[in-house]
Amino acid sequence: MRILRRRFLVGAAGLAAAALSIAAFAQGKEPIKIGAVLSLTGPGAGLGQGERTGILLAEKAINSKGGVRGRPVKVIIEDDGSKPDNAKSKAENLIFNEKVKAIVGGSLTASTGAIAAITNGQGVPQLALTGLGPPIELTYKSVFHLLPPQALNAKAMLEYATKGLKAKKVGVLHDSGYGQLVMNALKAQSDAYGMEYVAIEKFEVGATDVSTQAAKVRAANPDVVFVIATNPIPFRNARQMRITQPIVSAIGSSSYQYVSGMGEFANDIVFPEFLVPEYPMPHQAEFVNLHRITYNVLPKNYEAAGWDAIHVIAKALETTGADASGEVIAQALRTPHRGVLASYNFGATDMTGIELSSYVYSKLVGGKFVRLPFITR
């Protein structure tokens, strides 16, 4: 037994030494640069900060395993301040001064569009941490999306409302930015699900009180209420105005920061999303553990998107080599990829290929996320 243990320790030490030597070998070589343009300050900071931790964790994980073809990966992160014009300038710097092999970002749809105008012209692969943008993006050859299009987000919400809750009448509280995008997609699919919108109330992004709109939704007596916003206030107001029906939201509202802002009202709210770290899927467990150990907090969807973006690029570079042209790397990206967030197929027409079956459903119970058994097919 003692000999067995000694052999095990020797073996483990050998493996550790090998891993260290691989990492050291990788560190000695010229790094492969990947750029990231994120919204680390401004209104999009809630997304960008999480994406950054996922990206940095992925960089560390890849380099600890020897990098890409023996070369370490170096991610250069720029802050666009949540402004598309800044995002363009930052992307210019990364592509032409830093000579990065690919760009990750932006965090916001507008930033993604501004960056895509350059990456498309230069043929530099771009992995956007947003869903599909304006229709022109469908003609771009090097832009891919880590998050689903709003049409799919809307479908995931309708699936739960109609099949999970058996609802027929829905009331909606949404903001004029992200909420409007999802609402447009919801309207387009309402007939297919036989859903009737009995109240649709819109408010401005960043509104500090939407009680009036919430009261109107309550008065319509819906079976379920959709709240789609990028801040916690509408959720609070909905409950304060005694909306007792179940609330279904969208992935963009699922964050610990928002839950904290909801306070005592963080209850009976369902999110169609991809990562419930309290109950991770088997393929998510490694990432969740690593994130918890490194940062002492649990990750959410945007952290996972950042992690996936770097791994997807690293995998493509492993295939093509770092000296391949942007077009060749983009071609290598157009293959199926099993990520932590979802299973992607960047060769799909929506440039993401995420299927409805990748969604999981979580519910806030007393301020805690609980994964629901509900699944879509």
Place this chain on the structure above:
Amino acid sequence: MALGAVAFIVWLAVPAIASRSIVDVLVFTALYAIAGLGVSFLLGHCGIVTLAQSVFYGVGAYSAAYCTTQLGWAAPAGFLAGMGISAILAAVVGWPVLRLSGYFLALATLALGIIGHVLFLEWDWLTGGTLGIGGIPHLELFGLMLNTPQRFYYLAWLVLAIVLWLHANLLNSRTGVAMRALRDAPTAAAALGVDNHALKAKVFVLSAVLGSLAGSLFAHYVSFVSADSFGVDRAISFLLLAVLGGARTIIGPVLGALFVTVMPHALSTLGDIHALLFAAGLVVAVIFLPDGLAGLLQRALGRREQA
């Protein structure tokens, strides 16, 4: 004279010697200076604070985007449409609003800025809303595609130079004298036959046209526009650059635009604290430079330009 020649040579050489990202920032300097000049005009020479310039900047940008991508018009038509719409809008809205003065006028223009931004988001059939409009064609001049910062730099700064020259001419004209009289002694100006309200409205229209011109240039340069670029914070940036540069001078808006574009770029290497440092820099600049950056420059050059 010699200093001017040196400055001209440096300006000419910048795209050849500076990195692409620096040239890109300097393109934005020129665009912001054109729009900010309109604000400076109103503030420095008529005493009107406006926070609506982002609306006209947006109108110019969306006109360029919509006319070229949806209607298939040539780029100059988009520029003209934007400037025309902005001029009409400024005249229609400005005529009643400019009867106000002081804080009330500033608040009224702020309301215009907010309404404009909301409409840019709401009218998604026209503006693309949150998604924006992509695929705006680059400008082409004498067969040369202006699709790099280096190429666009010369156009943007040339337009700025022309606008500055026109600005200087206007200030030295009878209208310029009337504007200063309106700012310093409106009652006396009215007694001398100046139609104060009509003059304010005309300058407001002129300011809107400059904002629109800058917006159209922006759209063709970035190739993408969305409502995020035309919020109230952008209007504040335009006002800021006018105040910071020195609203009563011709060169002030250019110096102010340099500050609000180059400083954040330079500070961004310092991490997430960069926004805080920029704000601190602004406070210091406003406290220690009451005449703006132009005043500092004038003192450095040992002469004072008459306001």
